[in-house]
Amino acid sequence: MSIEKGTLEIKALSKSFIVDGNPLQILNNINIVFPAGAFISIVGSSGCGKTTLLRIMLGLETQYEGDALIDGEKIVGPGLNRGIVFQDHRLLPWLTVGENVAFGLEKLKRKEKKLIVDEHLKLVGLSGFVSAYPSQLSGGMAQRVAIARALASKPEILLMDEPLGALDALTRMYMQKELERIWLFEKISMIMVTHDVEEAIYLSDKVVIMSSRPGIIKKIIDVPLPRPRDRASSAFMQIKAEILKEFHLETEYPFAYAI
Amino acid sequence: MKKWIRFLTIAGLVSMTVAAQAANKPAVIRVGAVGSSGKPFAGGINGIVQDQGLLQQEFKNDGIQIQLTLYKGAGPAVNEALAAGKLDIASIGDLPCVIGRAGGLKTRYILGRDNGVNSYIIAAPQANIHSLRDLKGKRISVSKGTKTHLTLNRLLAQVGLTERDVKLVNLSGADASAALATGSVDAIIGGADRPLVQQGLAVDVYDTRKDPIQNKGRGALLVTEEFAKKYPDIVKRVVKAHIRAAYWASQEKNKEALYAVETKTGSSRQSLVVDLAGQNLKEKYNPTLNASSVASFKDIVDFAFRSKLIRQKFDVDQWFDKSYSEVALKELGLENYWK
Amino acid sequence: MSKSFIKHFQWKDKLLALIVPLLLLILWQSAGPLQLVSELILTPPLTLFHTLADLVGSGELTDNIIVSLQRVVIGFLVGASSGFILGIVMGLSPFLKRTLLPLVKSVQQVPEYAWMPLLIILFSVGELPKIIFIAIGAFYPMVFNTFQGISGVPKNYHELANVYNYKNYRYLTKVIIPGALPSIFTGIRLSLGLSWMFVVGAELFGCDSGIGYMMIWGRQMFQIDLVMSGLVVIGAIGFVLNFILEIIEKRLFSWRRSFEGGIA
Ligand SMILES: Nc1ncnc2c1ncn2[C@@H]1O[C@H](COP(=O)(O)OP(=O)(O)OP(=O)(O)O)[C@@H](O)[C@H]1O
Ligand SMILES: [Mg+2]
Numbered sequence: 001m002s003i004e005k006g007t008l009e010i011k012a013l014s015k016s017f018i019v020d021g022n023p024l025q026i027l028n029n030i031n032i033v034f035p036a037g038a039f040i041s042i043v044g045s046s047g048c049g050k051t052t053l054l055r056i057m058l059g060l061e062t063q064y065e066g067d068a069l070i071d072g073e074k075i076v077g078p079g080l081n082r083g084i085v086f087q088d089h090r091l092l093p094w095l096t097v098g099e100n101v102a103f104g105l106e107k108l109k110r111k112e113k114k115l116i117v118d119e120h121l122k123l124v125g126l127s128g129f130v131s132a133y134p135s136q137l138s139g140g141m142a143q144r145v146a147i148a149r150a151l152a153s154k155p156e157i158l159l160m161d162e163p164l165g166a167l168d169a170l171t172r173m174y175m176q177k178e179l180e181r182i183w184l185f186e187k188i189s190m191i192m193v194t195h196d197v198e199e200a201i202y203l204s205d206k207v208v209i210m211s212s213r214p215g216i217i218k219k220i221i222d223v224p225l226p227r228p229r230d231r232a233s234s235a236f237m238q239i240k241a242e243i244l245k246e247f248h249l250e251t252e253y254p255f256a257y258a259i
Numbered sequence: 260m261k262k263w264i265r266f267l268t269i270a271g272l273v274s275m276t277v278a279a280q281a282a283n284k285p286a287v288i289r290v291g292a293v294g295s296s297g298k299p300f301a302g303g304i305n306g307i308v309q310d311q312g313l314l315q316q317e318f319k320n321d322g323i324q325i326q327l328t329l330y331k332g333a334g335p336a337v338n339e340a341l342a343a344g345k346l347d348i349a350s351i352g353d354l355p356c357v358i359g360r361a362g363g364l365k366t367r368y369i370l371g372r373d374n375g376v377n378s379y380i381i382a383a384p385q386a387n388i389h390s391l392r393d394l395k396g397k398r399i400s401v402s403k404g405t406k407t408h409l410t411l412n413r414l415l416a417q418v419g420l421t422e423r424d425v426k427l428v429n430l431s432g433a434d435a436s437a438a439l440a441t442g443s444v445d446a447i448i449g450g451a452d453r454p455l456v457q458q459g460l461a462v463d464v465y466d467t468r469k470d471p472i473q474n475k476g477r478g479a480l481l482v483t484e485e486f487a488k489k490y491p492d493i494v495k496r497v498v499k500a501h502i503r504a505a506y507w508a509s510q511e512k513n514k515e516a517l518y519a520v521e522t523k524t525g526s527s528r529q530s531l532v533v534d535l536a537g538q539n540l541k542e543k544y545n546p547t548l549n550a551s552s553v554a555s556f557k558d559i560v561d562f563a564f565r566s567k568l569i570r571q572k573f574d575v576d577q578w579f580d581k582s583y584s585e586v587a588l589k590e591l592g593l594e595n596y597w598k
Numbered sequence: 599m600s601k602s603f604i605k606h607f608q609w610k611d612k613l614l615a616l617i618v619p620l621l622l623l624i625l626w627q628s629a630g631p632l633q634l635v636s637e638l639i640l641t642p643p644l645t646l647f648h649t650l651a652d653l654v655g656s657g658e659l660t661d662n663i664i665v666s667l668q669r670v671v672i673g674f675l676v677g678a679s680s681g682f683i684l685g686i687v688m689g690l691s692p693f694l695k696r697t698l699l700p701l702v703k704s705v706q707q708v709p710e711y712a713w714m715p716l717l718i719i720l721f722s723v724g725e726l727p728k729i730i731f732i733a734i735g736a737f738y739p740m741v742f743n744t745f746q747g748i749s750g751v752p753k754n755y756h757e758l759a760n761v762y763n764y765k766n767y768r769y770l771t772k773v774i775i776p777g778a779l780p781s782i783f784t785g786i787r788l789s790l791g792l793s794w795m796f797v798v799g800a801e802l803f804g805c806d807s808g809i810g811y812m813m814i815w816g817r818q819m820f821q822i823d824l825v826m827s828g829l830v831v832i833g834a835i836g837f838v839l840n841f842i843l844e845i846i847e848k849r850l851f852s853w854r855r856s857f858e859g860g861i862a
Contacts, residue, residue: 135853434715440719
């Protein structure tokens with residue numbers, strides 16, 4: 001049986017950190033498949049282990065029980081088949097925007113590099129900022145550069161940790177549309193952590209709901225809506241209510257949209 | 260009324276004499292000397308004055324304190340202290356005091372101390388130096404701008420050499436010894452203390468013990484012009500205390516005791532015995548300001564000027580002030596002792 | 599501090615920057631006549647100016663400066679580059695850090711003035727011990743600042759390099775050194791400053807050239823104006839060197855611009 005490129009699989013995964021000398025369980029028995037080409041969002045309250053799960057899939061955390069597989073192989077470390085947009089933008093301050101976007105393209109020739117950089121900066125709407133330094137950008141602009149950098153090295157799977165968290169509402173909606181467009185165009189798998197339930201529904205094929213202490217997968221909700229999606233449609237609202245219900249059960253003060 | 264006038268007159272006279280006395284008597288005499296060995300003891304005549312408490316004795320009844328400061332930085336440090344107005348009386352080597360005077364220090368030369376400070380040239384055994392002539396082309400360590408430097412010039416001249424025929428390396432004390440021991444220099448010109456020779460790490464090449472007095476170093480006793488103007492009588496008595504010490508040191512019978520004093524500066528007895536062997540103590544410790552000392556200092560001034568150690572010459576005759584020593588010698592009945 | 603605030607006070611600052619040194623100069627010149635300090639100890643500025651002019655005229659000063667600068671440059675290059683390499687090595691390898699850092703720190707306890715006699719014993723008199731002495735001065739700020747800079751590169755950046763498969767040389771030159779560069783540059787500045795100070799110490803022993811020697815000679819010969827001239831020259835050259843480094847630094851760290859002006 002062959003596995004399509006871009007498939008991530010987590011099997012019976014548990015993870016604990018040593019805190020003050022004692023093991024503290026963060027993730028407990030996680031089982032999930034991220035099929036190739038799918039857009040999947042993970043929502044869950046702060047501290048439930050979303051970033052930790054992404055880091056495991058990226059290959060930065062290797063100490064855990066259970067299995068994390070990419071295309072059927074055990075993940076042993078980071079690889080260029082996975083791109084990442086970190087929760088902090090993590091641009092290198094001494095490199096220009098263009099150089100940052102080209103960070104994963106070291107092996108290419110200058111001309112090719114420039115082409116890809118230009119293309120991706122255009123994609124995130126920052127064409128004029130090639131030679132600006134990160135310190136001259138707003139938080140949202142920096143986050144967009146980070147997305148461009150992640151996409152530039154053409155990964156099979158793009159992992160994103162709250163990639164649009166720092167954007168204003170309008171830019172955010174625009175970027176959601178752009179992300180969808182990029183996803184449809186590049187045909188890669190995307191896994192996104194977000195606190196914005198509407199964003200998750202708007203973009204995802206499936207929404208994974210996690211709950212905390214220790215982090216488990218509480219529910220996986222399918223979003224079988226046709227694209228582009230209408231946020232005001234009753235089907236949309238219904239799914240949103242379904243997701244929010246999951247949080248009502250455990251949070252005393254439910255947030256309206258953001259979790 | 261008459262009574263009042265008498266009273267006022269007497270009161271006035273009394274207060275005037277009190278004032279005069281106060282003016283003629285400092286609370287403290289600040290004496291500076293070289294103590295480069297780091298031991299709390301000056302060498303030569305100063306050592307004897309210090310050891311026998313001659314200044315304290317002299318001024319005990321006047322309630323004048325003696326404040327002795329020994330300068331590890333040797334001549335240059337004493338000059339700086341003089342310039343800063345920290346000293347009234349200073350004991351210092353011949354070249355440094357010439358340098359100080361030429362540099363504008365307002366001092367008077369009031370007494371000689373030691374006319375026979377010898378220089379010793381030692382060499383590394385493998386350097387193949389047996390005579391002054393062999394120094395040609397060799398690396399010689401010397402403390403530049405000291406009397407030893409002048410002596411080296413004289414010694415080289417004796418065999419028709421100049422400074423340019425050798426390679427001078429400016430080092431002093433322990434650093435010079437270290438340089439010789441490790442072969443960084445071939446020879447050293449320095450003082451009587453030669454631990455390297457005793458350890459067999461160096462050999463004696465030449466010394467000035469048998470040389471004429473011009474080849475030897477001298478010590479000087481200076482007073483600041485300001486102090487001399489204010490307290491001429493005190494200066495005379497300071498000079499007197501030093502002449503007492505010179506008289507004591509000039510006598511053969513005190514030689515053993517002299518070694519004992521000198522070893523307190525950290526010198527080895529052995530090197531002292533060698534240094535003083537066959538020396539005329541009376542000549543060495545002659546404190547008087549005579550034709551020989553004037554000539555010697557004129558010579559130093561010339562050398563220092565030629566070697567660019569000083570920027571201008573000065574009149575040695577003007578600088579010497581015999582008045583104090585003449586009176587003091589007479590008072591001690593020693594006016595003919597050193598003649 | 600906001601920009602307008604700075605602008606508002608600029609002309610006053612400039613005036614102060616002129617008046618204060620001027621007053622000091624006047625005080626300095628009159629210290630002798632006012633009997634505050636003997637002119638023999640504190641050379642008046644006018645005399646100092648004459649001495650400097652004479653020294654320049656005779657070529658003595660230029661010769662000495664060149665000799666000292668040569669020593670400083672070589673000593674600095676040797677000391678700073680070895681400090682740089684050791685700092686990188688210790689910053690990258692925890693094992694070497696554990697073995698070398700205590701050693702470096704304990705050797706640092708040797709007081710500076712104790713080195714020169716030892717170096718003369720080891721390397722004889724001549725240029726070598728002087729260069730090594732200056733190199734020792736240059737070494738410490740460089741090794742510590744480089745080490746600190748490298749250990750201070752945030753874990754985040756290491757992860758990023760890891761994600762993009764940066765290894766060895768590329769990792770070092772593209773991530774680690776640029777990340778440590780501000781600290782490395784602090785090291786360079788301190789290092790150059792110390793080299794320039796250590797040259798005076800180096801020229802104390804077995805030497806007859808250089809600015810340091812000129813000062814020592816001046817002291818020995820009770821020509822304090824020579825000592826002061828030396829101080830002025832050392833100060834001026836130190837100032838120029840620092841100024842050049844600052845310009846380079848500004849160019850190099852243009853990316854830090856808004857860090858400085860930003861929130862502070
Ligand atoms: N290296 C670590 N050592 C110890 N504890 C850690 C470590 N990394 C994360 N944790 C803990 O694991 C838990 C989950 O962290 P994680 O960053 O995955 O949460 P998150 O779901 O991404 O939260 P947020 O939404 O706030 O980003 C937290 O309690 C955190 O304190
Ligand atoms: Mg997180």
